[in-house]
Amino acid sequence: MPSRPQPRFPEPHTEPFWAAVKEGRLTYQQCTDCQTVVFTPRLVCTSCGSDRLPYRDSSGEGSIYTFTVVRQNRNPVFAEMGAYVLAWVDLDEGFRMLSNIVGAADPTRDISVGQRVRVEFEPQESGDYPIPVFRPIA
Template sequence: MDLTKPYPTPTPETEPFWQGLRNERVLLQKCDDCGTWIFYPRSNCSNCLSTNLSWREVSGEGTLYTFTVTRQATAPHFVDEVPQLIAMIDLDEGVRLTSTLIADETTQISIGAKVIPEFDHINEEVTLLRYRLA
């Protein structure tokens, strides 16, 4: 059995996001017509359906919306990562994303805590966006 971890495969819509992470920059789409911030990258605005979208650099900072501790691997590929803190982050721009929270102990973590981005360079092609407490 091949236990190579599955990593994101960029598409034309998502490539700028992944390229930004490789350069340690968080890029989000913003609708140039209605001003809505958009995540996950797509070809149309989730609010007004406009195709007039542009990429903007943001701080990547946000607030911990919720989290869970996984003590059993969700797939054999991730056995070396348990326990894993899976978190939902509300970015300051208003979008919510799911990521991994990097923390020493779960007792230090509280809902509403400020978080900052951490760029996990897996290899030359893949950088993952993770978070740590501010």
């Protein structure tokens, strides 16, 4: 499979997230002051504005909030990939993440809203970072 586009650096917001991915961890932020879960990474809490936002490790399990099977993408990498599943995944810790769902023989029939999925870190032929994607839990 062709390598996916990589995150690019320097980019200070997302560096901690991707450094954790390299170690096989999926992370999110949680506000120390009001406990709001924050994702994607940023400097301030989206509920109270606090800047006390430590990273926490996610279990990597969640459910599909919604998905689509994309049939047409002029980006050569995804064009070569063929039909792929784009999804918003609701992780059990309460954050919603854009990702791809992999491992379905027929994504138009085997993927559904609400389906349980687990993260895996897909190695890439080129680039430093594996990419977190989700696979249905058998």
